[in-house]
Amino acid sequence: MIYDPIDIALILVKIGLVFVVILTLAAYLVFAERKVLAWIQDRKGPNRAGPFGLLQPLADLIKLLTKEDFRPIGADKWLFYLAPAMAAIPAIMIFAVIPFGAPLTLFGHTVQMQVSDLNVGLLLFMALSSVAVYGVALGGWASNSKYALLGSIRGLAQLISYELSMGLSLVPVVMLARSFRLSDIVNAQSGCWFIVYQPLAFTIFLISIAAECKRIPFDLPEAEGELVAGYHTEYSGMRFGLFFVGEYINIIVLGGLAATFFLGGWHGPWLPPVIWFTLKVFSFAFLFIWMRGTMPRLRYDQLMHFGWKVLTPLALVNIVVTGWWLVLRG
C-alpha cells in the first residue's frame, strides 16, 4: 500500500487536534459542571481564578500535578498504576470514529472530519466502551480497600448491564441506516433525524449512556455518601485526575455519539456543521449536569431491576417492531 505524505500529515494533524480539543473541553466541562450546579443551588460557583473563574481548570491541573502520588500498603503496584489510564484511554479512543463535521477539501484532498471512518465504527464504540470497564474494575480491586472494591464490583455489574441495553437500542439505528459506518449513519439522517423514527430507542440510549458514564441517577460505583469515592477512593494526584477527566471525556464522547446516532450528527440548517455538532454535544453535557443537580441516586436493586427488566426487554421489543415496520414498508 502506498501512502500519500499529505494524507498522513492530515491524519496526524486531525489526531492532535482532536486530542487537544477533547482534553480542553473535558477540563472546561468540569468547570461548567461546577458553575451550573452552583447556579442550580443558588450559589455562584468558582469565580476566583481568573475572570469569571475561567482559569479554574488550570488551577485544578496544577493542584493535581503537584499532589503526592500515593499508593496504599498492599496495593497491587502495576495494576494500581495502570488502571487510571485504562479508564481514560478507551474513552478518548472512541472519538476516533465520530464524524464531527462535513467533509472538507484541502490541497485537493477530501478531508473527512473524522479521524478514522471505520466500516465497523459502531462496533468499535461498543468494544471500547466495554473495555473501559477494566479501568474501574482493576482500579478498585488493586487499591486493597473495601470501599474501592465495593465500588468496582458495583461498577462492573452496572456497566455490563447497561451496555446490553445500550447496544440493543442502537440496533434500530443500524437497521434504518443499513450500515455500521458512522458517516453513513449521519448521512442517512440528512433528511430526517432518527429521533423522529426512534424516540424509544433514543430514550433507552440516553438512560444507558447516563449509566455508562456513571452520572448521578446511576452513580453507584462512586456513591460518595456510601463508599467515600467508590473505585477511586485510594487514588490521589494526577491518577485521580485521570479517572476524573476520563469521566468527563466519556460525557463528551457519549454525547457526541448520541448526537450522531439520533440527532443527525453535524447536520443542521444555517450554522456550519462543526458548530452544530458542538452545540448538540454541549446540550447533552448540559442535560447530564442538569440531571445531576436534580435527581437522587437509585438504590442498587432498583438499578439492576431497571436495567434488566425494563430497558433490555423494551429495547428488544423496539428491535422487533422496527424490523416489522421496515419489512412491511418494503
Next chain:
Amino acid sequence: MKILSDIAALLTGMWITWKHIFRRPVTIQYPEEKRTPYPRYRARIVLTRDPDGGERCVACQLCSASCPVDCITMQSAEGPDGRRYAEWFRINFARCIFCGLCAEACPTLAIQMTPDFEICTRDIMDLVYEKEDLLIDGCGKSPDYNFYRHAGIGVTQPRGSGAEEKPPVDVRGLLP
C-alpha cells in the same frame, strides 16, 4: 398510569432546578462584601470597664470555671483599698468556641462578647490574648452598671452604704 405520574414527577423536579438556574445567587462574596453581624453576635471577647473607668473584673474565676474548653485563666490580686482585680487575664482564642458561657457567668458584666469575628492570624500564638489586648475603654453593652455601687468593697466601704443596699442585719438582734 403509574409510569406517567413518575415521568411527570421527574419533569417537575427538572423544571424546579431549571428555574433556580436563573435565580439570583444568595452567596455573599466574603472578603469584598461583608455582612454586619447583629449586636448580640458572639465573637471576640472583651473585658469592659465600669462607668467610672475602673476595671469591672473582680477575678472571681467564674468565667474560667464555666468555660467548657478551659481557655480562660487569670491571677487574682487585691488592691490597697481591698478591691479585687485580675493581676493578669488570659484568653486563648485558638481554643475558644465562642459559646458565650463566660459572659453569662460573669457577675460583674466585665466579660462580654463583641461582633468582631475576624481574628484569624498566621501564627497561632497570636491568638493568645493578654489582659492588655482584652481590656477596652468602655462599658460595653450595659453602660450604667457598676457592680461596686451595688455590692460595696467590703473593707474600705462599710456594709450597708452601697446603692440599694440595706444596712446589715444584727443577727443577734433576731434571736427570740
Next chain:
Amino acid sequence: METYLFYILAVVTVIGTILAITEKHPVHAIVYLVTSFFSLATIFYLLAAPLVAMFEVIIYAGAVMVLFMFVIMMLDLGRSDEARRPELKQWILPIILAGIILTSIGTIATGYAAAPHASGSLTIRDFAETLFRKYGVAVELVSMQLLFAVVGALYLGRKAKS
C-alpha cells in the same frame, strides 16, 4: 508494514497467552489474557475481518473476561501464592491435545504453498448473509441451546420455596 505489525502482534499474543497460563494470580492472568485478545483482534483486523476483530473484543475481552473478573472479585479465591503447580501426570493429556492441534496446523500449513491473499475487506453484509442464509439452521440451533442454558441457569438459581 502489515507484515511487521503481524509479527509484533503475534509475539504479543503468544507471550500474553503463555503468561496467562503460568500466572498464579487470577486477576493478573485475566489482564494478560485480555492483552492477548486485543492483539488477536488487531491481527483479525489486519486479515481484513473487522467484524470478527470487533466481536473478539466485545464478547471475549468486554463480556466474558469481565464476568470472570466479577466472579473472582465476588468470591475470595484464597491465597494465590500458595497455589501449587500441576503434577507431571496432569500434563500428559494437555500435551497430547496440543500435539494433535500442532500436527493438524502443520499439515494444513505445508499443504498450501502460500497463504491466499484476502481481496478487500469482508463486508458486514457478506458476513450476515453467510451466517443467516447459509448457516441459518445452525445459528438457530445454537441460539436455542443458549436459551436452554439460560432457562436452566434460572431454574438452578431460583430461590428455594420455604
